[in-house]
Each structure stands twice: as C-alpha cells, then as structure tokens.
Amino acid sequence: MNGVGTDPGSHHAAWSRLIAAGERLATARSMKAVVDVLRTTAREIAGAEGIAVVLRDGEFCHYAAEDAVGALWTGQRFPMVNCISGWAMMNRQTVAIPDIRLDDRIPQAAYAPTFVRSLVMVPVGTPRPVAAIGAYWSDVRDHDAETIERLEGLARSAATALENIRLIESVQESDRQRALAVAAGRMGVWSYNLPTGELTTSETCRLNFGRDPAEDFTYADLHAAIHPDDRERVQAAIAQSIAGGTDYDIEYRLITPAGETRWIGIRAQPSYAADGTPLSLAGVSIDMTDRKRMEEELRELAATLEQRVEQRTAELVHAQEALRQSQKLEAMGQLTGGVAHDFNNLLTPIMGSLDLLHRKGLGDERERRLIAGALESADRARALVQRLLAFARRQPLEPQPIDVAALLVEIGPLIGTTLGPRIALTIDAPDPLPPAFADRNQIEMALLNLAVNARDAMADGGRLTISAASEDVAQGHAELVAGHYVRITVADTGTGMDEETRRRAIEPFYSTKTESGGTGLGLSMVHGLMHQLGGAMALDSMPGAGTDVALWLPVSARPLVVELRIDEEPQPAIEGTVLLVDDQDLVRATTAHMLEELGFDIIHARSGEEALRLVEAGAAFDIVVTDHLMPGITGAELARAIRKRVAGARVLLVSGYADEDVAPDLPRLAKPFRAADLAERVRGLLRDEAA
Numbered sequence: 001m002n003g004v005g006t007d008p009g010s011h012h013a014a015w016s017r018l019i020a021a022g023e024r025l026a027t028a029r030s031m032k033a034v035v036d037v038l039r040t041t042a043r044e045i046a047g048a049e050g051i052a053v054v055l056r057d058g059e060f061c062h063y064a065a066e067d068a069v070g071a072l073w074t075g076q077r078f079p080m081v082n083c084i085s086g087w088a089m090m091n092r093q094t095v096a097i098p099d100i101r102l103d104d105r106i107p108q109a110a111y112a113p114t115f116v117r118s119l120v121m122v123p124v125g126t127p128r129p130v131a132a133i134g135a136y137w138s139d140v141r142d143h144d145a146e147t148i149e150r151l152e153g154l155a156r157s158a159a160t161a162l163e164n165i166r167l168i169e170s171v172q173e174s175d176r177q178r179a180l181a182v183a184a185g186r187m188g189v190w191s192y193n194l195p196t197g198e199l200t201t202s203e204t205c206r207l208n209f210g211r212d213p214a215e216d217f218t219y220a221d222l223h224a225a226i227h228p229d230d231r232e233r234v235q236a237a238i239a240q241s242i243a244g245g246t247d248y249d250i251e252y253r254l255i256t257p258a259g260e261t262r263w264i265g266i267r268a269q270p271s272y273a274a275d276g277t278p279l280s281l282a283g284v285s286i287d288m289t290d291r292k293r294m295e296e297e298l299r300e301l302a303a304t305l306e307q308r309v310e311q312r313t314a315e316l317v318h319a320q321e322a323l324r325q326s327q328k329l330e331a332m333g334q335l336t337g338g339v340a341h342d343f344n345n346l347l348t349p350i351m352g353s354l355d356l357l358h359r360k361g362l363g364d365e366r367e368r369r370l371i372a373g374a375l376e377s378a379d380r381a382r383a384l385v386q387r388l389l390a391f392a393r394r395q396p397l398e399p400q401p402i403d404v405a406a407l408l409v410e411i412g413p414l415i416g417t418t419l420g421p422r423i424a425l426t427i428d429a430p431d432p433l434p435p436a437f438a439d440r441n442q443i444e445m446a447l448l449n450l451a452v453n454a455r456d457a458m459a460d461g462g463r464l465t466i467s468a469a470s471e472d473v474a475q476g477h478a479e480l481v482a483g484h485y486v487r488i489t490v491a492d493t494g495t496g497m498d499e500e501t502r503r504r505a506i507e508p509f510y511s512t513k514t515e516s517g518g519t520g521l522g523l524s525m526v527h528g529l530m531h532q533l534g535g536a537m538a539l540d541s542m543p544g545a546g547t548d549v550a551l552w553l554p555v556s557a558r559p560l561v562v563e564l565r566i567d568e569e570p571q572p573a574i575e576g577t578v579l580l581v582d583d584q585d586l587v588r589a590t591t592a593h594m595l596e597e598l599g600f601d602i603i604h605a606r607s608g609e610e611a612l613r614l615v616e617a618g619a620a621f622d623i624v625v626t627d628h629l630m631p632g633i634t635g636a637e638l639a640r641a642i643r644k645r646v647a648g649a650r651v652l653l654v655s656g657y658a659d660e661d662v663a664p665d666l667p668r669l670a671k672p673f674r675a676a677d678l679a680e681r682v683r684g685l686l687r688d689e690a691a
Contacts, residue, residue, distance in 0.1 A: 018045050018150055025161040029168060031055075034161050038133055038154065039065040045150045048135035049115065056084040056130045061085045068136065070115040082107055088121040089129040094152060095121040097142040118143070122151045125159040127276050133158070149364060163274040170271055174282055188678045190268075191218060191282035194242070208264060208287040210256025227253035227261065242270045242278050251288060263288040297586065298374075305346045347672035349586040351369055351375070355674045356593055399533060401556035402440045404468050404486050405429035411444050415451045415466070422461035423454075429468045436486040437556035438533050443488075446526040450490045450549050453523065457494025459546065465491045473552070479536040484555040491548045497541040505539055526551070574598045574682065576622030579614065581605040581638065582654070583630045591625065591654075594675040598682065608633035608641075615645055623685060628655040639666055 021041040028034045035053045043051040050068025054061050059084050064075040080086030087105050088095045097119050100106045120143050123129035133155055135147075174191075175310040188205025192198075199222060203213035209225055211217050226234055230252040241248035244673065248268040268283025354375040361368060408429040416425045447466070454464050466511055467489050475482045506527040523539070526549075530537040534554045541547035578600045582588035585606075592602045603619055605611035609632050611624070624642060628635035639651040640663075653668045669681045 015045075016149070017041060018153055021045075021154060022157040025157045026164075027164065029163045031162075031165060034158055034165065035065045037161075038158055039067050042133050042135060042151065042154060043067050045154065046120070046135040046147050048120075049138055050136035052085075052134040052136070054132040054134060056080075056089055056132075061089075068115075072114055072116075072136070073110070078107075078110070083110070083121070084121050085132040085134060088123045088132050092123055092126075092129055094123070094148060095119075095149060097121075097141045098142050118152060118337070120148055122148075122155045124155045125162060126274065130162055130476035132159065160274065168270075187569075188285040189283075190285060191280055193280055194278045205285050208262075208285050210258060210260060210262060216663070225254045225256070227255060229253070238281065241268070241282065245270060245272070245435055248281060248283065263292040285359075294357070298350060298353060301346060301350050301586065304666065305350070308346065326440055337420075345650075349584075349590040351672040351674060352669050353590055353593075356590075356597075359675070368664060398441075399437050399439050401435035401558050401560045402438055402443070403433070403560055404436050404488065404553070405431045405433050407440060407469060408447075408466055408488075411447060412466075413450065415464075416450050417462060418448060423458055424463045426463065426465040426467065427465065427467075433468060433470055433486055434484065435556040435558075435560045436536075436553035437558075438553045439529075441558055443528050443551075443553075446529055446551070447488075447490065449523075454490065454492035454494060454547070457492055457496070462493040462546075464493075467491075470555075471552070479538075481534075485535065485552045486555060488551040488553070489548060490551075491546060493546045496543045496545050496547055497539075502539055504539050506537075523549075530624050574679070574686065575600065577601045577603060577620060579603045579605065579611060579619065579621040579624045579626075581608060581611045581624065581626035581630075583607055586629070591678070594678050595625070595682075597675065598679055607631065609636065611638060611639055613644075622650070623682065624649060624651040625682075626651065626653060628653055636663065636666065639663075650680055652685060 012088075018041070021037055024037045025034060028037060028373050035055075038053045039051060042048070042053075050070070050072060052066040052072050052074075053067070054063050055064045056062075057077060059080055060077040061080055063075065063085075066072045066074045077088070080090060084097070084105055084107075086096055095105075097103045097106070099118060100111055100116060101108070115138045116137075117139055118137045118141050120135045122133045122135075124131035124133060133151055135151060152683050154602065188208045189202040190205045191200045192350075197219055199217065199219040201217050206213045206215075206217045209217065209222065211221070223231070234250060234252050237248060237250045240246065248266060248270070251263060251265045254264050255261055265286045265288045266283060268281050270281050271279045273279055309360065337685050354371060357363075357371045358368075358375050363371065406429075412425065412427045419425055451464065458464075469487050469489075471485050471487045473480045473482055473485055505523050507524060523537075527537045530551060530553075534551040537552075538550040539547070540550070576599075579590060580592055580595065580602050582591065583606055588604060588606075592604070595602055600622075603614060603621060605614060607630055608626070611626065613632075615621075624639070626635040626638055633641070635653045635655070639653060642649050642651060653666050654671060655668055656671045667681060668687060669677065
C-alpha cells in the first residue's frame with residue numbers, strides 16, 4: 001500500500017483532515033500545540049505506520065514527539081550532519097527514501113532497532129527550516145506524489161504557525177526588555193517600523209534626544225539630529241544590522257534643538273517576516289554624555305599627570321646632582337614632598353571619578369575591566385605618593401601604643417604570600433613585649449616593603465626571619481636618644497650588598513633592580529618613617545651573607561588600650577548642606593559628586609576668601625569640607641575664622657600631607673580618597689555632633 005488508500009473516499013478524507021489541521025495550526029499559540037497537531041495529523045494523512053516531529057535545536061535535531069507502531073527516538077538529540085532530518089533541513093528539500101538500507105544518508109545504527117524500512121522527511125519553515133516531519137513505513141515502497149504533497153502542505157501550515165508563535169514570543173520578549181530598560185532608569189525604548197517608516201519612542205527616549213517628551217518625535221527628526229560627521233557611520237550600521245540580522249550597537253553624537261551636543265548609545269535588534277522581509281528595528285537608547293565628558297577629563301588628567309611626573313622627576317634628579325653634601329636628604333625631601341602634594345591633587349579627581357564609574361558598574365564588560373584596571377593603577381599611584389611622603393617626613397601619622405608581637409603574628413600570612421613558596425618565613429615574636437609607640441598601618445607597610453626587597457634578593461629561595469625584642473639604648477648612640485625601645489629585625493639569606501650599595505640604599509630612587517622591578521623608594525620610605533616616629537633604621541649586609549634590617553621603635557609611655565566593640569545603633573540618614581571649598585575645579589567637582597551621592601546639597605567656593613564671604617552673607621550649612629593648601633588663606637586658617645563666626649561649626653580639612661600649622665583637634669581627610677573614605681569621616685562628624 002503506497003498511501004492512505006486507493007478509493008476516492010479515503011483521498012477526500014485525507015485532504016479534509018489536512019484542511020482541519022491547517023485551521024488548528026492557525027490558532028496555535030505555543031510550540032507544544034503545534035507539535036501535538038503535527039503528531040496527530042501527519043500519520044493519518046500519509047497512511048504511515050509512524051510519524052515523528054523533529055525540532056531544530058542549534059546544530060542538533062531534537063525528536064520532540066512521535067506516533068508510531070513501535071518506539072522511535074522521542075526525546076533524543078542527534079547532530080544535524082548525522083541524521084536524515086538534519087539533511088532535509090540543511091538542504092531545504094523533501095527526502096523520499098524507498099529503502100533506507102540502500103541510502104548512505106541514513107545512520108543505520110540508529111534505525112536498526114526500529115521497524116522503519118522506508119520514509120519521507122519534509123522540512124518545515126522558510127527560508128530557514130526550523131523543524132521537520134518524518135513519516136515511516138515497515139516495508140520497502142515507492143512513495144506516491146500525493147502523499148508527499150499532503151505532507152508538504154501540512155509543513156507549510158506548520159511553518160506559518162511557528163512564525164506566528166515566534167512573533168508572539170518576540171513581542172512578549174520586547175515587552176519584558178522594555179520594562180527592564182525603563183526600570184533601570186535613563187534608558188529609553190524605541191521601535192522603528194521598516195515598511196512604514198514610523199518611529200515609536202518612550203518619553204525617556206525623547207528626553208535622551210533632548211526633545212519635549214510630550215511632542216512627536218519622527219524618524220526624520222531623529223535622522224536630522226545626528227551629528228553630520230556621524231550620519232554616514234550610523235546609516236552603515238543600520239544597513240549592516242538589517243542585512244545580516246546582527247545587533248545594531250553604536251554610540252554617536254547628536255545635536256539637540258537647543259544646540260547642545262550629546263552622546264547617545266543605541267542597542268537594537270531587527271525582526272523579519274516568515275519570508276525574510278525585514279519588519280522592524282527595536283531597542284533601547286541611553287544618554288552617555290556625562291560618561292563621555294568624564295572619560296575626556298580623565299584622559300586630559302592622565303596626560304597632565306604624566307607631564308608633571310616628568311617635570312618633577314627632572315627637578316628631583318637635578319637636586320640630587322647639585323646637593324651632595326650633608327643637607328642632600330633634607331633638600332630632596334622638600335622636593336619630593338612638593339611632588340607628592342601635586343600628585344595628590346591630580347590623583348584625587350582621577351580616583352574619585354574612577355571610583356564613581358566602578359561603583360555604578362557603567363559600560364559593557366570590557367569597559368568595566370578598563371575602569372577597574374585604571375582604579376587599581378590609581379591605588380598603586382597613591383601608594384607611591386605615600387612612600388614619597390614617608391621619605392619627605394610629611395606623611396600624616398597616627399601613632400599610638402601597639403602590640404608588636406601581635407602585629408607580626410597577624411601580618412605573617414600576608415608576608416608569606418608575598419614571599420612565595422620558595423622562601424621560608426620565621427616569625428620570632430616573644431610575648432610579652434612592652435608596647436611600642438608607632439603607626440600600626442605604616443609599620444605593616446614598612447615590613448611588607450622589606451619583605452619584597454628580601455624576596456627579590458633570594459631569587460633561588462632562602463629564609464626570611466622577622467624577630468622582635470626589647471632593648472635599652474644608652475647615651476651616645478649615633479641616631480637614638482637614650483631610652484627604651486622595641487627592635488624589629490628583618491633578616492634574609494639573600495645575595496647581600498657591597499659597601500657602595502649599602503651606603504646608598506636609603507637614597508630615594510636608588511635601586512639595583514630593573515626599571516620594571518622597583519621604584520627605589522622602599523628603604524628610603526622606611527628610613528623616613530622611623531625618624532618620624534622617633535626611632536631609627538640600621539642596615540647590616542655583606543655580599544653573599546644576606547641582609548639584616550633593624551627597626552627601633554620607642555616604647556610607649558601609655559599602656560595598650562583594648563577596644564570593646566558593641567553593636568552600634570543604626571546610623572541616621574546623611575543629609576544637609578555642605579560648604580565645599582577647593583581652588584581646584586576638578587577636585588571640587590569630584591568631591592561634590594561624592595557628597596551629593598551621600599544626600600547633601602552643595603555650596604561651592606573657589607577659595608577661603610569666597611567661603612568667608614558666603615558665611616558672612618548668611619549662607620546656611622551643616623558641615624564645611626575644605627582643602628588646606630590654597631592661594632590666600634589656608635584651610636586651617638579658614639576653619640579658625642569660621643569657628644569664630646559660627647559657634648560649633650563642623651569643619652573637615654582635606655590635605656595632601658601633614659602640616660605643622662594644623663590644630664590637632666581639626667578633623668582631617670588625606671588625599672587622594674574614595675567615596676567610602678569621605679562618607680566615613682562625614683558620618684564621624686555627624687555622630688560627634690549628635691553625641
């Protein structure tokens with residue numbers, strides 16, 4: 001038997017069932033409904049012993065459903081290149097095989113367990129088939145044209161149904177994306193009807209283009225708004241997206257009706273009819289003007305920073321050559337302190353802006369990696385400035401009684417990680433030791449610097465020993481006054497130093513490493529830090545015998561204070577008005593962004609004199625945040641003047657390094673800083689006032 005029957009009645013019944021199936025497919029609204037219609041209809045109209053519905057799943061054929069006298073392959077997936085359904089879809093041809101055992105396209109191993117001996121496979125969908133209908137018989141037969149025609153008619157109806165479902169799902173997905181875009185904020189939704197040329201936009205989209213959200217915005221208006229230098233690039237991107245079915249992803253400039261130049265970011269996708277005709281281009285828009293301006297400012301700042309580095313470094317080298325006598329270190333310290341101060345002013349807006357971009361997560365993945373990398377470089381630059389300040393003895397310190405033994409034990413794991421697996425670490429910290437008077441954070445940084453130097457001197461491995469002991473110093477010591485000290489010794493088994501290297505080791509920028517291996521500031525930083533704390537550093541080394549670095553810290557006259565932490569009450573919301581004073585526009589703008597994010601309103605002043613005029617004019621504020629070194633009166637002088645005029649005024653001084661004319665009770669924030677640093681100090685001022 002080669003079909004559904006030979007009598008006219010059976011032929012009429014088969015075509016009637018085909019028509020009924022087409023009507024059911026026209027109302028199908030899900031893939032499951034389409035598959036059910038095909039499964040229940042195909043076998044009847046073909047007179048087959050088995051039927052299978054196969055869906056295209058990437059590069060695989062998924063046998064989604066079957067109706068047969070014996071088991072076939074429901075639920076299984078096969079590579080398209082290895083199955084006859086895949087061949088039919090890839091070649092967009094109906095396949096009729098009288099005897100499967102004689103056709104090389106048939107995977108015999110997969111068919112051997114089944115009853116199938118002959119088949120017809122019809123692809124579903126144009127221009128790119130997305131499914132196939134397979135009809136199977138247990139005997140060898142030539143398939144008549146009418147049976148094939150009925151199966152192909154069913155496939156055409158199924159293709160229309162599948163396209164309808166795809167369009168429905170596309171609309172649903174578009175609605176979901178629109179809701180997400182609107183919820184995310186600052187993202188506008190738009191859709192362009194390609195056949196009619198009609199542009200539909202959301203209110204946010206019209207605002208992004210500088211338009212009144214209540215007025216119409218046509219595609220002609222959009223095209224006219226594109227910057228003349230970007231129009232050709234935009235049109236090419238649209239044409240490429242529609243022709244290739246790829247994302248329309250572009251950033252370009254536009255000119256608003258007010259004459260303002262803005263940057264707009266566009267991301268969209270095209271949609272097509274069943275025959276491949278382009279229907280629409282729909283997506284989202286975002287105003288990228290602020291981000292582009294900030295990127296340009298950062299580039300300019302980076303270029304300026306590089307020029308200043310070259311200029312100041314040249315000055316420093318000149319000073320090294322000119323001052324070889326007893327005052328050399330002090331003169332160079334003054335220069336490096338000035339360099340560090342300028343660096344801090346340059347780094348503050350860079351770090352603040354990068355921190356803002358990083359916390360907001362702006363940009364795609366690549367741009368976020370670039371921002372994170374730039375922020376890491378800024379942090380490294382801040383560490384370099386701290387080393388310069390330590391050498392110049394102008395680094396803000398917060399000395400207090402510290403437990404040296406506990407400090408060594410706690411920092412041991414970090415030092416061990418820094419050294420690597422080939423260097424053994426020994427910590428010898430006897431307990432008890434008298435408390436030393438020092439800045440804990442700076443001592444930790446000094447020990448890390450010494451550990452890095454030791455690691456570089458032990459390229460083939462070795463041992464680093466860090467020990468501590470109590471020691472009394474009598475009168476007549478070369479660098480220390482008589483008294484009680486805690487001595488920390490860092491000893492390595494590395495290559496050691498010759499006399500010339502040991503003598504010059506504490507000179508800034510002197511290094512025996514490669515240009516990429518170090519800055520030459522490590523030992524000079526430690527040396528400056530010890531003198532700031534009232535102690536000293538001694539260096540003992542010989543070639544092949546390793547290096548011992550001894551750090552003397554004065555014993556504290558005050559005992560250790562153990563802080564008991566209790567749960568704090570929830571912090572009140574930060575709000576109010578800040579009088580922000582800074583002569584550097586970029587530094588002031590960056591600080592203002594941080595304060596506005598905390599909830600403050602900002603009153604700007606470019607100098608201390610302008611700030612005093614505002615106060616005398618009755619400007620109301622809750623906190624004053626002021627730079628210290630400015631033309632005219634300094635930040636410390638401004639704080640004293642404001643406190644005379646406004647009783648109990650809260651003032652936060654922002655400074656690049658410690659200055660002798662700053663009162664110890666004046667709260668201070670060191671440059672450069674992140675938003676979290678600023679928030680912590682402001683909250684501290686508010687808590688003090690509330691108390």
